[in-house]
Amino acid sequence: NAGVTQTPKFQVLKTGQSMTLQCAQDMNHNSMYWYRQDPGMGLRLIYYSASEGTTDKGEVPNGYNVSRLNKREFSLRLESAAPSQTSVYFCASTRPRVAVEKAFFGQGTRLTVV
């Protein structure tokens, strides 16, 4: 079982370049999330998608856009990368709240903007 798969694992961008981080889950989860993790800090929510066709801003959405392409895939786009966006990005998914809700995380994408 693959779980949550993120691509790429590593990326170096020049300031001003654009790129899309891909995320796919095979657990039939409704909700998907994008977080960033900076050194010595916890994860901060960028955007989330409660279900296919919906997206909402999290704590730190500026400079990012997202697309919930279908139930499986949730992509994060940087239109014009800035050094402040150097971080490790994690995608996560959860099933609808029934009894308990547990997020499954991908392995992360380490992005460096120079």
Add this chain to the structure above:
Amino acid sequence: GENVGLHLPTLSVQEGDNSIINCAYSNSASDYFIWYKQESGKGPQFIIDIRSNMDKRQGQRVTVLLNKTVKHLSLQIAATQPGDSAVYFCAENLSGNTGKLIFGQGTTLQVKP
């Protein structure tokens, strides 16, 4: 070993001792809390969770305690092993519908052989 306060990011314990990792959460309306373990180069992994209608929940070698009065959460690891070395995050759920999680800063647990 135990970490105290909000700004002590590293806890060092001897193998075999019990570890206590503390966390203060921010929103009194949060109704669901989770502890995650993150090993180097990996995404966070679920350890244990607790709902706000409970004070204590036990898993295998781990116990989570919730004190809603002071908005405090703790993770106790019994007989700490080298494989427990990781960063531990608490997270609170601010929304009952979307499952949006707010993470704490994390505590690095170092287990000395």
